[in-house]
Amino acid sequence: xxxxxxxxxxxxxxxxxxxxxxxxxxxxxxxxxxxxxxxxxxxxxxxxxxxxxxxxxxxxxxxxxxxxxxxxxxxxxxxxxxxxxxxxxxxxxxxxxxxxxxxxxxxxxxxxxxxxxxxxxxxxxxxxxxxxxxxxxxxxxxxxxxxxxxxxxxxxxxxxxxxxxxxxxxxxxxxxxxxxxxxxxxxxx
Amino acid sequence: xxxxxxxxxxxxxxxxxxxxxxxxxxxxxxxxxxxxxxxxxxxxxxxxxxxxxxxxxxxxxxxxxxxxxxxxxxxxxxxxxxxxxxxxxxxxxxxxxxxxxxxxxxxxxxxxxxxxxxxxxxxxxxxxxxxxxxxxxxxxxxxxxxxxxxxxxxxxxxxxxxxxxxxxxxxxxxxxxxxxxxxxxxxxx
DNA sequence: GCGCCATATATCGGAAAGATACGTATCGGC
DNA sequence: GCCGATACGTATCTTTCCGATATATGGCGC
Numbered sequence: 001x002x003x004x005x006x007x008x009x010x011x012x013x014x015x016x017x018x019x020x021x022x023x024x025x026x027x028x029x030x031x032x033x034x035x036x037x038x039x040x041x042x043x044x045x046x047x048x049x050x051x052x053x054x055x056x057x058x059x060x061x062x063x064x065x066x067x068x069x070x071x072x073x074x075x076x077x078x079x080x081x082x083x084x085x086x087x088x089x090x091x092x093x094x095x096x097x098x099x100x101x102x103x104x105x106x107x108x109x110x111x112x113x114x115x116x117x118x119x120x121x122x123x124x125x126x127x128x129x130x131x132x133x134x135x136x137x138x139x140x141x142x143x144x145x146x147x148x149x150x151x152x153x154x155x156x157x158x159x160x161x162x163x164x165x166x167x168x169x170x171x172x173x174x175x176x177x178x179x180x181x182x183x184x185x186x187x188x189x
Numbered sequence: 190x191x192x193x194x195x196x197x198x199x200x201x202x203x204x205x206x207x208x209x210x211x212x213x214x215x216x217x218x219x220x221x222x223x224x225x226x227x228x229x230x231x232x233x234x235x236x237x238x239x240x241x242x243x244x245x246x247x248x249x250x251x252x253x254x255x256x257x258x259x260x261x262x263x264x265x266x267x268x269x270x271x272x273x274x275x276x277x278x279x280x281x282x283x284x285x286x287x288x289x290x291x292x293x294x295x296x297x298x299x300x301x302x303x304x305x306x307x308x309x310x311x312x313x314x315x316x317x318x319x320x321x322x323x324x325x326x327x328x329x330x331x332x333x334x335x336x337x338x339x340x341x342x343x344x345x346x347x348x349x350x351x352x353x354x355x356x357x358x359x360x361x362x363x364x365x366x367x368x369x370x371x372x373x374x375x376x377x378x
Numbered sequence: 379g380c381g382c383c384a385t386a387t388a389t390c391g392g393a394a395a396g397a398t399a400c401g402t403a404t405c406g407g408c
Numbered sequence: 409g410c411c412g413a414t415a416c417g418t419a420t421c422t423t424t425c426c427g428a429t430a431t432a433t434g435g436c437g438c
Contacts, residue, residue, distance in 0.1 A: 001285050003394075009288070019417050033195065040394050042419060051345055067417070084292055088285035092298070096190050098222040098343065099198070104336030112309040115277070119329055146365035147293030151276035154354055161350035176335035192425075228426050231388055257385065376398050 001089070002039040004028070004048055008072065008080040011054060015071040018042055027146060029133075032126075032155045033150060045070060053079055112177065116170050123163035130156040190228040190278070193237055195219070196270040197261065200243060204260040207231055211295040218337060221319070221344045234259060242268055293362065294369060301366065305359050312352035 008017055010024045018041050025035045034151045041095075048054045055077030058066040072080070097119055104112050130152055199205055199213045207230050225233075237243045242265030248256045261269070286308055292358045293301050323341050326333045 001288055033284040037395055084295055088289050091284040093282050095222040095280040098340050100277050101190055104335050106273055107335055108287045145294055146362055147291050150362045151287050151291045157354045173335055173339045185372045224424050
């Protein structure tokens with residue numbers, strides 16, 4: 001998904017400024033499976049504007065510089081729905097963490113341990129964040145959007161599995177690394 | 190991880206040409222958590238070469254154009270190990286699939302069903318691929334590298350969880366979408 | 379004999395990301 | 409009363425990256 005489409009998606013949920021769109025990718029529900037920075041959002045909005053897919057109005061603010069609030073035009077809405085009809089591209093997953101652990105045999109045991117522990121904490125935190133957000137939505141009056149809930153559940157489930165795996169296999173890895181080091185020391189003699 | 194480091198990583202496992210490095214990211218164990226295309230690999234190798242981190246020798250081949258086989262220099266090996274000491278950047282996960290499902294309420298039921306079914310098949314296939322590769326390694330003489338096995342196990346486990354979640358929640362999602370459509374029809378009357 | 383696929387190197391253009399610049403306002407601590 | 413951190417807000421610049429493309433050859437099936 002290119003950043004233009006992502007902007008259309010955010011705007012389909014309500015008007016927003018460039019800054020607010022960025023926040024949607026930092027904190028909102030999108031944050032777990034899409035992202036975009038200022039370097040992509042502002043050029044995307046300019047182009048959407050000149051293509052007539054969004055409209056902008058300057059909103060005065062006391063003190064702060066004007067906010068440019070963008071809203072979807074009918075043409076932009078149509079373009080967004082057209083994008084929803086296309087075939088999804090393959091997911092991308094990139095992990096420096098797994099890259100490092102792949103070379104665990106070249107890393108001191110203490111550091112391996114620390115890397116894994118930190119990662120478990122991170123995954124647990126993400127898991128709890130999603131749980132919390134879902135609980136908040138569940139307690140509010142409006143029934144949650146089924147798609148939103150399904151996606152949130154997917155994320156929650158994956159973070160839990162990831163943390164579970166790390167917890168379950170951490171000691172085995174450490175033990176195997178020790179064994180390996182012992183063997184290679186013997187071989188070197 | 191920038192592509193230069195990724196090239197060093199592949200070369201640390203043995204000499205290779207640019208084409209072979211690409212294949213390592215398409216089929217090898219790296220493929221599940223890092224990737225790189227020709228457009229990044231060749232420039233990266235040129236720069237590593239001029240920085241003295243790799244050496245190249247042309248290997249003649251009958252018919253085919255010469256293969257340029259790169260190998261790590263001591264300086265390149267040092268740079269690689271230095272990279273292993275740095276703090277890993279945050280993982281990136283991007284999914285058009287989840288993006289689409291987030292907007293499931295705007296998508297026809299048949300298509301939602303198809304998208305999920307295809308995705309389950311994809312995850313199961315990936316899961317089985319890793320299982321197969323691990324089984325092959327287990328049956329060979331050489332004991333697997335603990336880091337490699339740990340990372341492979343992580344991937345296998347995640348693909349399984351992802352497929353399990355989709356299977357377990359597919360019908361619930363569809364039912365909720367039907368309910369939603371019924372309600373909004375009633376509301377429109 | 380034709381097209382397609384695998385091997386193989388290399389570049390180009392566009393998209394994207396991170397860093398940075400430029401500004402204002404608030405809030406807490408010292 | 410001042411300083412730094414944080415939040416709000418728009419925008420560009422440079423590096424990096426990726427997909428498409430160009431160029432070549434050989435094998436295989438049809």
